[in-house]
Amino acid sequence: MPELAEVEYYRKQWNPGLGKTIKAVRINSRVRDFRDCPVKEMVRRLPGRRLEASQAHGKQMVFQFEPGAWLGVHLGMTGKLRFSAADPLPDPHAHLVLALPAGWLVFSDPRQFGKILFEVSVHPPHWWTRLPPEILSRDFTLRRLKAAVKRHRNTSLKSFLLMQRYFPGVGNWMADEILWRARLDPRRTPGSLDDGEIKALFQRLRWVCRQSLRIVGDHWGEFPESWLFRRRWKGGGACPKTRGPLVREPVGGRTTCWSPQWQK
DNA sequence: CAACCTGTTCGCCA
DNA sequence: ATGGCGAACAGGTT
Numbered sequence: 001m002p003e004l005a006e007v008e009y010y011r012k013q014w015n016p017g018l019g020k021t022i023k024a025v026r027i028n029s030r031v032r033d034f035r036d037c038p039v040k041e042m043v044r045r046l047p048g049r050r051l052e053a054s055q056a057h058g059k060q061m062v063f064q065f066e067p068g069a070w071l072g073v074h075l076g077m078t079g080k081l082r083f084s085a086a087d088p089l090p091d092p093h094a095h096l097v098l099a100l101p102a103g104w105l106v107f108s109d110p111r112q113f114g115k116i117l118f119e120v121s122v123h124p125p126h127w128w129t130r131l132p133p134e135i136l137s138r139d140f141t142l143r144r145l146k147a148a149v150k151r152h153r154n155t156s157l158k159s160f161l162l163m164q165r166y167f168p169g170v171g172n173w174m175a176d177e178i179l180w181r182a183r184l185d186p187r188r189t190p191g192s193l194d195d196g197e198i199k200a201l202f203q204r205l206r207w208v209c210r211q212s213l214r215i216v217g218d219h220w221g222e223f224p225e226s227w228l229f230r231r232r233w234k235g236g237g238a239c240p241k242t243r244g245p246l247v248r249e250p251v252g253g254r255t256t257c258w259s260p261q262w263q264k
Numbered sequence: 265c266a267a268c269c270t271g272t273t274c275g276c277c278a
Numbered sequence: 279a280t281g282g283c284g285a286a287c288a289g290g291t292t
Contacts (some may be wrong), residue, residue: 003270032287059271077271078290093289111288113271155282164272172270253284255269 002075004135004169004209005216008056010081012218014063017051017083017098017105022065026097032112033076033095042118045069046098051105057131058168068122076113082106132165135209142202149198153191159252160190161205169209173229176257178208180228180239185263186251232257 002010025046029039049065063071073081084104088094096107096116107116119125133139148166161167161175170178179186182204184197193201215221223229228246231237237246239259248257 006270074271077269078288110290111269111271113287115272152281159282162271174270252282254271 002059002079003171003174003212004058005212007059007061007075007169008213008217009220010075010079011054011056011061013081013083014051014054014105015083016103017100018053019050020100021048021050022046022098023101024099026099028095031095031109033079033107033109033114033116035115037116037118041120042071045120046071046118057128057134058164059171060128060131060168062124062128064124069120070118070125070128072115072117072119072125072127073107074115076109076111076115078111079107079109079114082108132168134168135170135205136213140206142199145202145205146198149190149193154189156186156252157184157188157190157201158186158254158256162252162254167205170205172254172256173232174208174212176232177228178204180258180263181208183263185260186256186258228257228259 025043027034027039027043046065046069049067049069051063052066053064055062059074061073063073065071073079084106088097088104088106091106091108093108093110094106095109098105107114117125117127133144145166148160152160152163157179158175161170161178162172176186178201182197182200184193184201212223215223226240228240231240231246232248235248237257238244239246239262242259242261244259244261246257246259248255250256
């Protein structure tokens, strides 16, 4: 499920390990999650290191160890992080397990679209420092959005919002929520937007990120009934604004939910 | 049983 | 070169 706020939620699930020293690493190195990971080095060098801090950035996370080592985690489609007081051995999808003095930090991912990275270094690795500005940061500006619109004027708005190099953390449901609140038809192109519509998109982008972090990021809360999120999963839903029917069909290759009477 | 899936990357084409 | 699209990845769920 992981998009921006859900990633932040999962990041915190490893907080019980903060300040603790890794005793052992258990890994299923055959799975796809480790395709870009120096597995042997990680298994050799993580034990004895202390989990110092963690951060999330869009859908990407980093866990910082002392002395200098960095564990990158991307949850893909079905990845999860959890702390387990009992040995998670029975879980066949627990591909990475970090043993603490008491308990285990677990990464599980049945579908294996996630990605684990590892680097030993005093400084944070390039794959962490070269990420684009976060949507809620000062560097994410209307100017930047307009440049992206100009460059990708012919794709659908739906595909556009899913581009992580501009909108890190936005996934399928967030894109639909943002377009619904900006009253924009997901099949429209960025190039067709006027200045007011671009501004609305900018504001709704930031609003949906901020609110979903507040609701889901801390503790897995429920979105209010007023959100499209609550109606979008099954056919036959009604728009919370107009009470009219919602449409559910692929746009840009992804299942998309929108309200034709509300979004133009 | 078949269709579907909250993500990314690759190859193909214009 | 760059932009845009569709397939592929793998396994669980509806």
